[in-house]
Amino acid sequence: MADNLTKRADDYAQWYNDLVLKADLAEHSDVRGCMVIKPHGYGVWEKMRAALDGMFKETGHVNAYFPLFIPKSYLAKEASHVEGFAKECAVVTHYRLKSDPEHGVVVDPTAKLEEELIIRPTSETIIWNTYRGWVKSYRDLPLLINQWANVVRWEMRTRLFLRTAEFLWQEGHTAHATEKEAVEETERMLDVYARFAEEWLAIPVIRGVKTASERFAGAVETYCIEAMMQDGKALQAGTSHFLGQNFAKAFDVLFTNKENKQEHVWATSWGVSTRLVGALIMTHSDDNGLVLPPKLAPVQVAVVPIAKNAEQLEAIRAYITPTLTALRARGVTVKFDDDDTKKPGWKFAEYEFKGYPVRIAIGPRDMENGTVEVARRDTLEKQVMAVTDIDGKIEHLLSAIQENLFQKALALRERYTRAVDTYEEFKVAIEEGGFILAHWDGTAGTEEKVKNETKATIRCIPLEGDRTPGRCMVTGAPSERRVIFARAY
Amino acid sequence: MADNLTKRADDYAQWYNDLVLKADLAEHSDVRGCMVIKPHGYGVWEKMRAALDGMFKETGHVNAYFPLFIPKSYLAKEASHVEGFAKECAVVTHYRLKSDPEHGVVVDPTAKLEEELIIRPTSETIIWNTYRGWVKSYRDLPLLINQWANVVRWEMRTRLFLRTAEFLWQEGHTAHATEKEAVEETERMLDVYARFAEEWLAIPVIRGVKTASERFAGAVETYCIEAMMQDGKALQAGTSHFLGQNFAKAFDVLFTNKENKQEHVWATSWGVSTRLVGALIMTHSDDNGLVLPPKLAPVQVAVVPIAKNAEQLEAIRAYITPTLTALRARGVTVKFDDDDTKKPGWKFAEYEFKGYPVRIAIGPRDMENGTVEVARRDTLEKQVMAVTDIDGKIEHLLSAIQENLFQKALALRERYTRAVDTYEEFKVAIEEGGFILAHWDGTAGTEEKVKNETKATIRCIPLEGDRTPGRCMVTGAPSERRVIFARAY
Numbered sequence: 001m002a003d004n005l006t007k008r009a010d011d012y013a014q015w016y017n018d019l020v021l022k023a024d025l026a027e028h029s030d031v032r033g034c035m036v037i038k039p040h041g042y043g044v045w046e047k048m049r050a051a052l053d054g055m056f057k058e059t060g061h062v063n064a065y066f067p068l069f070i071p072k073s074y075l076a077k078e079a080s081h082v083e084g085f086a087k088e089c090a091v092v093t094h095y096r097l098k099s100d101p102e103h104g105v106v107v108d109p110t111a112k113l114e115e116e117l118i119i120r121p122t123s124e125t126i127i128w129n130t131y132r133g134w135v136k137s138y139r140d141l142p143l144l145i146n147q148w149a150n151v152v153r154w155e156m157r158t159r160l161f162l163r164t165a166e167f168l169w170q171e172g173h174t175a176h177a178t179e180k181e182a183v184e185e186t187e188r189m190l191d192v193y194a195r196f197a198e199e200w201l202a203i204p205v206i207r208g209v210k211t212a213s214e215r216f217a218g219a220v221e222t223y224c225i226e227a228m229m230q231d232g233k234a235l236q237a238g239t240s241h242f243l244g245q246n247f248a249k250a251f252d253v254l255f256t257n258k259e260n261k262q263e264h265v266w267a268t269s270w271g272v273s274t275r276l277v278g279a280l281i282m283t284h285s286d287d288n289g290l291v292l293p294p295k296l297a298p299v300q301v302a303v304v305p306i307a308k309n310a311e312q313l314e315a316i317r318a319y320i321t322p323t324l325t326a327l328r329a330r331g332v333t334v335k336f337d338d339d340d341t342k343k344p345g346w347k348f349a350e351y352e353f354k355g356y357p358v359r360i361a362i363g364p365r366d367m368e369n370g371t372v373e374v375a376r377r378d379t380l381e382k383q384v385m386a387v388t389d390i391d392g393k394i395e396h397l398l399s400a401i402q403e404n405l406f407q408k409a410l411a412l413r414e415r416y417t418r419a420v421d422t423y424e425e426f427k428v429a430i431e432e433g434g435f436i437l438a439h440w441d442g443t444a445g446t447e448e449k450v451k452n453e454t455k456a457t458i459r460c461i462p463l464e465g466d467r468t469p470g471r472c473m474v475t476g477a478p479s480e481r482r483v484i485f486a487r488a489y
Numbered sequence: 490m491a492d493n494l495t496k497r498a499d500d501y502a503q504w505y506n507d508l509v510l511k512a513d514l515a516e517h518s519d520v521r522g523c524m525v526i527k528p529h530g531y532g533v534w535e536k537m538r539a540a541l542d543g544m545f546k547e548t549g550h551v552n553a554y555f556p557l558f559i560p561k562s563y564l565a566k567e568a569s570h571v572e573g574f575a576k577e578c579a580v581v582t583h584y585r586l587k588s589d590p591e592h593g594v595v596v597d598p599t600a601k602l603e604e605e606l607i608i609r610p611t612s613e614t615i616i617w618n619t620y621r622g623w624v625k626s627y628r629d630l631p632l633l634i635n636q637w638a639n640v641v642r643w644e645m646r647t648r649l650f651l652r653t654a655e656f657l658w659q660e661g662h663t664a665h666a667t668e669k670e671a672v673e674e675t676e677r678m679l680d681v682y683a684r685f686a687e688e689w690l691a692i693p694v695i696r697g698v699k700t701a702s703e704r705f706a707g708a709v710e711t712y713c714i715e716a717m718m719q720d721g722k723a724l725q726a727g728t729s730h731f732l733g734q735n736f737a738k739a740f741d742v743l744f745t746n747k748e749n750k751q752e753h754v755w756a757t758s759w760g761v762s763t764r765l766v767g768a769l770i771m772t773h774s775d776d777n778g779l780v781l782p783p784k785l786a787p788v789q790v791a792v793v794p795i796a797k798n799a800e801q802l803e804a805i806r807a808y809i810t811p812t813l814t815a816l817r818a819r820g821v822t823v824k825f826d827d828d829d830t831k832k833p834g835w836k837f838a839e840y841e842f843k844g845y846p847v848r849i850a851i852g853p854r855d856m857e858n859g860t861v862e863v864a865r866r867d868t869l870e871k872q873v874m875a876v877t878d879i880d881g882k883i884e885h886l887l888s889a890i891q892e893n894l895f896q897k898a899l900a901l902r903e904r905y906t907r908a909v910d911t912y913e914e915f916k917v918a919i920e921e922g923g924f925i926l927a928h929w930d931g932t933a934g935t936e937e938k939v940k941n942e943t944k945a946t947i948r949c950i951p952l953e954g955d956r957t958p959g960r961c962m963v964t965g966a967p968s969e970r971r972v973i974f975a976r977a978y
Contacts, residue, residue: 027622029615029619030560030563036554036619037554039634063528067523068641069579076593086585086586086587088584090558090583091582091596092580092582093583095579097561097564098576104565105561105571117579119581119608129519166557168554206523301685341628354956363505
């Protein structure tokens with residue numbers, strides 16, 4: 001399979017697309033811009049979802065579910081929000097089909113909705129309309145609620161996982177009594193996302209704040225985590241928004257504070273999506289196929305018996321079963337592949353291409369020697385291990401792979417991150433890719449000019465790192481600190 | 490709270506609606522027929538989902554995700570399928586809004602879809618259109634795939650959880666090389682549903698087959714599990730459909746069999762939904778509020794300290810923490826409620842009303858005596874236990890509650906299940922409610938007549954139980970066995 005995979009160096013975009021399709025992660029559906037997430041790809045998303053859900057619950061959040069549909073008038077209540085989403089809304093106008101003798105099944109014109117419904121592109125409006133009924137006093141606050149859902153944004157240019165008309169995500173929507181609490185929540189969830197990216201996805205990320213032009217429609221401040229893909233382009237991996245009182249004002253959500261005064265509620269929202277599956281693929285995979293960090297691999301260890309006949313297969317099964325049972329008891333996910341319609345060589349290629357972190361092969365000679373062959377996907381190294389050592393060593397090997405993937409990604413990011421001082425240098429650097437640290441005068445005009453001339457956007461104003469002031473590389477006006485420019489997905 | 494709850498005997502339907510709202514399970518949204526599932530209700534659904542998902546995986550299934558949208562023409566490809574769903578389809582016709590100086594935000598008429606998209610009411614059509622690309626040979630079969638998703642059926646009369654325009658569900662869609670395998674799968678999943686209902690929901694169910702008129706639109710045979718609610722009405726709790734080759738033929742899904750011949754693929758589909766939350770409420774709850782089986786309660790044990798001041802609260806915390814830690818290590822979910830803005834009495838009422846299976850209260854005197862007070866929600870019994878016994882006894886208590894709820898529901902069903910031989914007897918019996926076992930001549934005409942005259946439907950032809958033949962209670966024509974009639978949700 002890897003033979004038919006475009007090489008990254010030849011055409012990175014094509015490599016990505018090939019890989020998603022050939023590793024059975026996802027495919028395009030017949031519905032414009034919508035993808036089918038196949039079991040292998042969905043398995044990765046399930047693992048992400050479980051890990052994130054645990055982190056949300058540890059930080060005090062609960063899940064709930066709000067309607068798919070948003071009345072058109074609700075969307076319009078927060079002015080900048082509707083401006084941001086109006087151009088990509090799927091609109092439901094009717095609620096019935098009927099048979100027509102000439103045209104088959106047609107939309108029943110008598111079943112027209114009085115008010116059109118929008119398929120949620122995000123749920124701030126329907127949720128804040130609901131919160132109005134839930135909040136009366138400071139005792140009802142905070143509301144710390146998350147939703148796992150599908151959303152639709154009618155994108156014109158789509159790409160599997162990275163940008164699709166329908167996608168799966170989680171959206172947290174919290175309500176607070178004070179601005180301070182809401183800002184703390186925004187930052188707490190950014191921190192959860194950053195830890196998730198680094199500890200689970202093995203993707204190093206920069207935490208930062210978006211410029212006004214890149215802010216979420218309706219937010220006062222948008223925090224983000226930014227990752228670098230292997231081609232040097234940036235990918236926004238998660239956002240956490242401080243919404244101020246914008247939605248509370250638009251939907252009249254007031255509460256009685258401790259001083260017995262009526263006040264508008266403070267809000268945050270935060271989300272990550274199936275886009276992260278794309279980020280994962282683009283960060284770690286190689287010309288041999290998919291590479292998955294062990295913590296998110298649907299199956300961590302694939303075991304391939306090399307047997308000439310049914311008798312040998314059963315002998316191998318008996319030989320390895322106690323070890324596999326011990327591994328499973330430790331929480332390692334293991335597949336013993338006894339499918340006799342496929343040859344071992346085919347299976348090796350399949351597991352390598354689909355990114356199983358560890359592959360164990362066992363043949364008759366291994367049984368004689370008390371060994372097995374262990375191959376790790378990240379480095380493609382093989383080693384012979386005593387079968388009695390497997391149980392103790394596999395968890396360490398999985399951790400080592402997880403860590404190695406993170407370190408490789410970090411090294412790449414460090415290699416392709418550099419500071420420039422002049423716009424001339426910048427124009428050269430941006431062609432080479434990566435993150436460029438440069439001074440910016442803080443104006444939307446300069447940001448726009450750089451974008452138009454170089455296709456680079458300000459990914460974020462980093463929360464950490466060097467804070468030395470300087471002069472804008474374009475205008476020479478004072479700048480408080482360097483920001484990160486890059487071309488982005 | 491229970492004081493404001495309508496009594497079941499006064500108005501069962503009102504009791505149900507009150508309870509759903511007041512126990513914070515769900516509420517109506519502003520969007521017609523769509524509900525908001527609140528955290529407490531969603532917590533129950535999450536537990537159901539986790540348990541079912543585990544059972545699906547144990548039986549070899551994997552999850553995937555297919556688009557929310559179905560092109561109108563796809564829905565029309567299987568004739569009886571479109572007939573069944575056409576009248577309740579939400580239709581997307583446009584993909585953009587725009588600002589209009591006079592009317593605010595309006596649908597952009599230039600952004601009209603060439604072909605309308607239906608919000609999935611169920612996914613057979615989009616999935617079988619996809620399977621066409623996945624199946625070439627018998628080696629690609631079976632496909633054992635499940636999807637967790639939201640679906641929309643534009644119901645005119647809605648009721649929280651039981652019948653809503655949008656609902657959450659899982660839908661399994663499997664593809665097989667032979668009819669026999671597909672029938673086995675249909676029955677296997679019915680069995681999974683029945684076990685789930687009895688072991689997790691604590692709801693006894695009858696396994697059966699639907700009559701032709703109650704079959705899923707597009708199915709050859711629909712299997713179901715039927716439960717009885719406390720008011721004696723039936724509720725269909727899950728269905729498993731043998732689809733024959735209907736969808737494979739409609740979508741040209743062919744495979745090469747072992748004899749190297751082209752054949753259409755055999756199909757099943759099966760689903761349960763958030764309707765089960767309604768079934769759970771209606772089976773176990775009482776005039777004091779919600780009752781939840783421990784296996785599905787979001788929190789199993791609520792611990793209420795009775796403290797006069799912060800010092801006492803900390804003493805109680807120190808007294809009980811080792812026990813709670815031990816309980817959590819056993820997998821028991823425990824909440825220690827140290828919220829000092831609410832009084833113990835208020836908390837007792839809250840936990841009782843919201844169906845927490847076990848409540849533990851601890852006051853200063855308990856600390857002196859080395860005891861705690863343990864209350865169980867199902868019987869409302871209280872007992873004093875030595876604090877050192879808690880860790881060992883709570884799991885048994887939770888099991889006892891689970892079992893007691895099942896036995897109570899079973900006893901009710903047995904009390905309200907009886908056989909009648911004449912239509913006159915039937916008309917009296919159906920007014921009393923419950924399941925009526927009666928002979929039926931197997932014709933749609935008789936079924937329709939009974940429905941029109943008594944509002945009772947044939948819930949199912951049971952797979953188990955007495956198979957003595959007889960004579961139809963209405964027409965006197967021969968009948969192979971008694972079927973179950975009831976009024977239903």
